[in-house]
Amino acid sequence: MKRALIIDDEPLARMVVREYLQGFEQIEVMQECSDGFEGLKAIQQHQPDLIFLDVQMPKINGFEMLELVDTPPAVIFTTAFDEYAIKAFEAHAVDYLLKPFNKDRFNKAIEKYLAQAPGAPSPKKTEEVLESSNSPAQHERIVVKTGTKVKIIPVQDVIYLAADDDYVSVYTAEGSYLKNKTMNFFEKALDPRYFVRVHRSYMIAIQQITRIDPYEKDAHLAILKSGAKIPVSKTGYVKLKQVLGI
């Protein structure tokens, strides 16, 4: 028996999935969720094998919700937006159903899931793909988990990012937040016109820079408005000069 969740903010859209699932006795719907927060809670509670996920939802969208799940289950996206298809497959989605979809198309998606279910994609792999993906859409905000709460940080509020073991610390005026992603992920996710990776372990918002001082040989120090001093490597300095146009 496979456990499933339906996460969609439109009740009728959830109903379609539930109705289409009636023929599949091996899949049991544990819960329906109307937004990403409920979805996160339900995933933690039920540890589902499969989720049906809408993209555009209140507060945090489907992709942002997935980012916050440590070991994501198999995902079938259901959305009216076809522009997310590539990103969805890069997120290792089992399938991508464009609303409105018919029963045949839905059955195909389920069969595809059942066929690959025994050797289901390891979560690790999903993460790797997520990180290597060069999604064309730049993130406008960063979603992090602090304890049980979800915090949404608009990218304008980000001062700098620092690598911290397997995590990245996101520094804002209010404090710092940990996100279980790598620097490479952020380098792709953030707009390169506003954020520069100045060091293997640091990325800064260029609007926050007040000064760049030389420091030891080949290295520099970027002084930010907040007073933070961020090391700038040789290659980072070249990148920085390019973005600043100096």
Next chain:
Amino acid sequence: MAVSTSITPARLYSTFAVCGLAWTGLQTYIIHSFGFIWYIAFTDALVSSILLAAACWLINNNLRYYQPGKGSYINILIWCGALGAVCTFGCRWIIPLLTTGAAYTNFLIQSVYIRGFIYFLAIGWMAMISMIWYSQIDQKENEKRKSEAEKLARDAELYNLRQQLQPHFLFNSLNSINALIGFKPDEARRMIHQLSDFLRGTLKKDDQLQVPLTDELQHLNLYLDIEKVRFGHRLQTEISCDESSGAALLPSMLLQPIVENAIKFGLYDTTGDVVVSIRAEMDGSYLILMVQNPYDPQTSRPKQGTGFGLRGVQRRLYLLFARNDLMETHANDNIFTTIIKVPQLQV
């Protein structure tokens, strides 16, 4: 164009400097060939070259900030003549202070006319080069502006086209109908009719037309009813409109994008129930429309608040009434308010 891109100001200035040096050298040689010693020849050449360079710099600088119109080329000619005369007199009075000898002074006085003429020609050349150079820069900038304006217009047009089709709204509505067909066929049928009435209304609308507010609200209600089916109890609307404002005219489809924006904001920025209120009232010769929706100041991105949808409304109001003060937005206490004032031409 290919040539102009390879010329940089720095290169241009160094070319002028080299020309100036060559000019000085040549003049030294010529004066020496009249039988004067090298010192005198060089002093003469140096002083007159410096004066010429100053005059050239002056005229170039003037033309940088002032491009003469077609009729005022004569002014440039007068300027060149005047600067030429000043240089000539400069030569006439400065060089004798640095040199001695009656023969040379005599030579200097005799050559005043030819010197003046050469000055005039050289300064005239400089003026011509400057004029061509700066007008070409101006032209390039104009072209850039023009292409930017065209791009903006194209983007807006594309956006409008897409907006008219509203694919996401359409597909999501069809998906809801798909769900209803299974267990509430009557409601499915009703929604199909609402959707077709709404789409027909949208296609029929003429942007230039002024319609009574009641008509616009009727059309809007079709849209709101569909959205309410999609989002269930989460979405509620409050519409208040008295008789006098109901008869007031407004450009058709002006309210639609504002309400769409309010719904989108309200539904995707909060997780609770969403009340979108639309209020209409008359204030003198203005129809005042106020649309309110809840929002979360913590997470909403200010950029979206004045997104293309609302910008389009503002632009339309500007094009129709030539005024930029007809729309305002406020955000406080978790409520986002959009107010538009529509001038009533005949009261």
